[in-house]
Each structure stands twice: as structure tokens, then as C-alpha cells.
Amino acid sequence: MDRVTVNGKSFRMSIPESDILREVDRVAAEINRDMDGANPIFLCVLNGAFMFAADLMKRVSIPCEISFVKLSSYNGTQSTGDVRQLIGLSDSLRGRNVVIVEDIVDSGLTMLHLLDLIREHEPKDVKICSLLVKPEKLKVDLHVDYVAMEIPNDFIVGYGLDYDGAGRNLPSIYTLE
Ligand code: IMP
Ligand code: MG
Numbered sequence: 001m002d003r004v005t006v007n008g009k010s011f012r013m014s015i016p017e018s019d020i021l022r023e024v025d026r027v028a029a030e031i032n033r034d035m036d037g038a039n040p041i042f043l044c045v046l047n048g049a050f051m052f053a054a055d056l057m058k059r060v061s062i063p064c065e066i067s068f069v070k071l072s073s074y075n076g077t078q079s080t081g082d083v084r085q086l087i088g089l090s091d092s093l094r095g096r097n098v099v100i101v102e103d104i105v106d107s108g109l110t111m112l113h114l115l116d117l118i119r120e121h122e123p124k125d126v127k128i129c130s131l132l133v134k135p136e137k138l139k140v141d142l143h144v145d146y147v148a149m150e151i152p153n154d155f156i157v158g159y160g161l162d163y164d165g166a167g168r169n170l171p172s173i174y175t176l177e
Contacts, residue, residue, distance in 0.1 A: 001013065001170075001172075003174075003177075004158075004167070004170065004174055006157050006163045006166050006167040006174075007163050007164050007165075007166050007167075009163065009176060009177075010176075010177045011156075011157055011158075011163075011167075011174035011175060011176055011177060012174060012175055012177050013172050013173070013174050014151075014154075014156065014173055014174060014175040015149065015151075015159075015172060015173035016172045017159070017171040017172045020055075020131075020148070020149070020159055020172070020173065021055060023148040023149050024052070024055045024056055024059065024131075024148055025059060026148075027056065027129065027146045027147075027148050028056055028059030028060050028061075029059075030146060031056075031060055031062075031099070031129070031146065032059075032060060032061055032062050035062055035064075035097065035099070036062050037062075038062075038097040039062075039063050039064060039065075039096075039097065040062075040064045040065075040096070040097040040098065040099050040127075041064065041065045041066070041067060041091060041093065041096050041097070041098055041099070042056075042057065042060075042064060042065070042066045042067070042098075042099045042101050042129075043066075043067055043068070043069050043089075043098060043099070043100050043101060043118070044066060044067070044068050044069070044101045045069055045070070045071060045100065045101065045102045045103070045114070046068050046069065046070045046088070047070070047160070047162070047168065048102070048103030048104065048160045048161050048162070048168075049101050049102050049103045049131065049160060050160050050168075051159050051160035051168070052101065052103060052131040052148070052159065052160055053066065053101045056101065056129070065091065067088075067089065067090065067091045068088055069086055069087065069088045069089050070086070070087045070088050071085070071086050071087070071110065071113070071114055071117070085117070086114065086117040086118070089121070092121070093118065093121035093122070093123040094121060094122045094123065095122070095123070095124050096123050096124060097123070097124055097125045097127070098118060098123040098125065098126045098127070099126075099127045099128075099129050099146075100114060100115075100118070100126065100127070100128050100129065101129050101130075102114075102128065102129070102130040102131070103130070103131050103132065103160050103161050104130060104131060104132040104133070104134070104156075104161060105128075105130045105132070105133045105134070105138065105142065105144055106134050106137050107137055107138065107139040107140070108138045108139055108140040108142045109139065109140060111128060111130075111142055111144075112140050112142060115128075127145040127146070128142075128143070128144045128145050128146070129144075129145060129146035129147075130144050130146070130147055130148070131148045131149065131159070131160075132147075132148065132149055132150070132151050132156075132161075132173075133147050133149075133150050133151070134150075134151055134152070134153050135150055136152065136153040137153050154175045154176060155175070155176040156173050156174060156175050156176070157170065157173070157174050157176075158170030158171070158172055158173045158174045159171065159172065159173050161173070163176075
């Protein structure tokens with residue numbers, strides 16, 4: 001499938017599944033090396049990071065936990081910037097080594113807000129692991145510890161990411177034409 005139509009818009013394959021998984025392998029190896037003995041708790045940010053988190057966690061071999069949270073700021077193809085509350089956190093983060101697992105860091109505003117909310121839970125350390133970063137769009141001073149891939153400033157769908165709710169199930173990443 002070279003081209004797909006999602007909600008009436010045409011997208012072209014830009015990152016095939018095999019390329020994504022090669023980078024997920026690399027990131028998992030970095031985490032296994034850096035966080036051995038830290039018993040990290042991975043916080044998968046729903047909905048977008050579900051597929052990345054599943055593939056990543058299959059490759060993380062150190063003792064760890066995984067939990068799921070939700071925080072969304074996106075409408076259509078433009079980031080709105082107004083962020084909502086963190087929901088779904090049932091585990092205590094106090095004194096823990098937390099790794100946030102996100103689908104994409106675009107302007108970075110969502111991640112900055114998420115970091116604030118997570119720090120209220122008094123973790124020992126917070127690291128950020130993002131499948132994708134759009135460096136040209138980063139508006140804030142943010143260090144992403146683990147990045148699978150950097151991409152240009154285009155709108156994409158697939159591998160968990162959506163266009164108005166659709167396209168998350170595509171195993172590869174597609175760019176809006
Ligand atoms: P930020 O606050 O601008 O960094 O936006 C981050 C959120 O916007 C991500 O967690 C995604 O849900 C969404 N997002 C950003 N870029 C894209 C894209 O190209 N496709 C789909 N969703 C995106
Ligand atoms: Mg997201």
C-alpha cells in the first residue's frame with residue numbers, strides 16, 4: 001500500500017513498518033543499557049503511543065512496569081495548544097524512574113504540560129521516549145532522551161497516529177500529500 005485515503009485526504013507511505021521497527025529495536029537497546037537496575041515505570045500516552053509502546057515493550061528486557069495515561073491537545077491537522085488533564089494514572093510515581101512513551105513531539109507544548117503534571121507525583125527521575133520528533137516545529141526548550149525518528153514538518157498518520165480518529169491501525173507511517 002503506497003497510498004491511502006484517510007477521512008477523504010490522500011497520504012503517501014513515508015516510513016515503512018520495517019524501518020520503524022529497526023529504530024524501535026535501537027531505542028529499546030539504549031533503554032536496556034541505560035536503565036538496567038532502575039526498575040522504570042513506562043507511561044504510555046494514549047491513544048497515539050499504543051502501537052509504539054507495544055512494539056517497544058516487547059523489546060525491553062529489563063525489569064519494569066507499564067501504565068497508561070491520557071492527555072490530548074489535538075484537533076484535526078493543527079495543534080490547538082490547549083491541553084487537558086492527566087487521566088488514568090493508578091500507580092504511584094513517588095520515587096520512581098518514569099519513562100514517558102509518546103507518539104510524537106510537535107510543538108512540545110503537550111509534553112511540557114505532561115512533565116509538569118507528572119512531576120507533581122514526585123518521581124525520582126523522568127525521561128522522555130518519543131517515536132517521532134518534528135525538530136522544525138519545537139517551540140519550547142525540551143530534551144527528548146530517546147527518539148526513534150526525526151521527521152520534517154508534515155502531517156502524518158499511521159502506526160498509532162490519527163487524522164481525526166482514523167488511520168491509527170496502519171502499520172506504516174504515511175504523509176499527507
Ligand atoms: P504538540 O503539543 O504540538 O507537541 O502536539 C503533540 C500531539 O499532537 C501528539 O501527541 C499528537 O497526538 C499530535 N500530533 C502532532 N503532530 C501530528 C501529526 O503529524 N499527525 C498526527 N498527530 C499529530
Ligand atoms: Mg499523543
